[in-house]
Amino acid sequence: MNRLTVENLSVSFRIPGAVVRAVSEASFTVRPGRCLALVGESGCGKSVLAHALLGLLPGNAEASGSAVLSQSGGGGDVELIGASERTLAGRVRGRAIGLIPQSPATHLTPVRTARAQMQEAVREMGRPPGTADELAEKFGLSPADLDKYPHELSGGMAQRVANAMALAGDPWLLLADEPTTGLDRDLVDRAMGALRALCDEGRAVLLITHDLRAAERVADDLAVMYASRIVELGPVREVLDRPRHPYSAGLVDAQPDRAFVPVPGMPPELTALPDGCAFAPRCGHRTDACDVRPARGGGDGRVACHHPLAVQDGVQEDAKEDSRA
Ligand SMILES: Nc1ncnc2c1ncn2[C@@H]1O[C@H](COP(=O)(O)OP(=O)(O)OP(=O)(O)O)[C@@H](O)[C@H]1O
Numbered sequence: 001m002n003r004l005t006v007e008n009l010s011v012s013f014r015i016p017g018a019v020v021r022a023v024s025e026a027s028f029t030v031r032p033g034r035c036l037a038l039v040g041e042s043g044c045g046k047s048v049l050a051h052a053l054l055g056l057l058p059g060n061a062e063a064s065g066s067a068v069l070s071q072s073g074g075g076g077d078v079e080l081i082g083a084s085e086r087t088l089a090g091r092v093r094g095r096a097i098g099l100i101p102q103s104p105a106t107h108l109t110p111v112r113t114a115r116a117q118m119q120e121a122v123r124e125m126g127r128p129p130g131t132a133d134e135l136a137e138k139f140g141l142s143p144a145d146l147d148k149y150p151h152e153l154s155g156g157m158a159q160r161v162a163n164a165m166a167l168a169g170d171p172w173l174l175l176a177d178e179p180t181t182g183l184d185r186d187l188v189d190r191a192m193g194a195l196r197a198l199c200d201e202g203r204a205v206l207l208i209t210h211d212l213r214a215a216e217r218v219a220d221d222l223a224v225m226y227a228s229r230i231v232e233l234g235p236v237r238e239v240l241d242r243p244r245h246p247y248s249a250g251l252v253d254a255q256p257d258r259a260f261v262p263v264p265g266m267p268p269e270l271t272a273l274p275d276g277c278a279f280a281p282r283c284g285h286r287t288d289a290c291d292v293r294p295a296r297g298g299g300d301g302r303v304a305c306h307h308p309l310a311v312q313d314g315v316q317e318d319a320k321e322d323s324r325a
């Protein structure tokens with residue numbers, strides 16, 4: 001079966017006089033039929049992680065670790081980190097991994113109709129011309145819609161064109177980085193429904209968002225990222241209902257439909273990450289142990305914390321035990 005396995009993926013940027021640690025030792029897998037949502041505050045490294053997978057990092061970036069696309073059915077295995085542009089362009093982008101862009105309207109070329117752009121995308125992927133019509137139909141786009149120029153499309157329509165184009169090369173994995181930026185609630189819900197449908201037809205989805213409600217709607221698994229690191233990863237209901245990392249708990253509590261209380265303080269600069277837990281300065285459970293960086297442990301490999309919140313008889317308590325760091 002197809003699978004994306006990311007292990008200890010780190011990305012840093014060299015800038016004058018400093019190093020930005022944008023992604024630290026990320027590990028997760030994405031499988032067909034499942035949606036993994038990666039959530040976290042602005043600037044925590046979500047997009048950089050996505051760009052690393054697509055080989056789209058700028059020249060001042062350095063990536064280490066591994067991200068392997070294991071592919072049955074002739075695709076073969078591909079190590080994405082350090083892959084050549086030839087491999088990435090010829091075998092990965094659009095073919096194995098489809099990209100659902102952040103703002104479809106601006107992603108489309110303004111001077112050509114939706115049809116022309118869809119047909120070109122299909123042609124580039126070496127698929128029969130009729131594929132464009134099939135994809136249009138799949139996403140409920142009429143021939144009249146396809147005759148429109150991007151500025152004539154509504155936000156929802158542009159979204160559907162973008163989804164259709166992402167499928168031009170029939171990728172088994174879809175990567176959506178903030179696909180609902182600027183959309184109202186109704187359109188967000190519809191876009192999430194479309195993503196879920198893609199999952200249910202057997203594609204894998206990696207959704208990047210800071211919209212916890214959207215993640216809840218579509219994802220099977222949730223990875224919570226804080227200051228470049230995935231601090232908690234687990235089934236979406238477990239993470240949202242029984243968060244074990246104090247930051248995840250804070251993020252959940254910050255939601256309008258929950259306590260609506262923001263986590264006090266600010267995240268650290270990624271140029272000056274502490275040796276220990278990056279959340280410790282904001283954490284109400286801090287102990288001396290937190291000066292040592294916690295690996296993801298907590299018994300089930302789910303949470304990177306020296307004193308994960310425990311669930312006992314439905315009540316969360318401070319477990320006061322070190323994770324298997
Ligand atoms: N080319 C670059 N050179 C130096 N630093 C960079 C570069 N690109 C990104 N960064 C830094 O990497 C960090 C992570 O950025 P990233 O775009 O991944 O955040 P994000 O989690 O996607 O945020 P948002 O939710 O706002 O999209 C930020 O501190 C950003 O300033």
Ligand code: NI
Nearest residue numbers: 046047048177
């Ligand atoms: Ni981003």
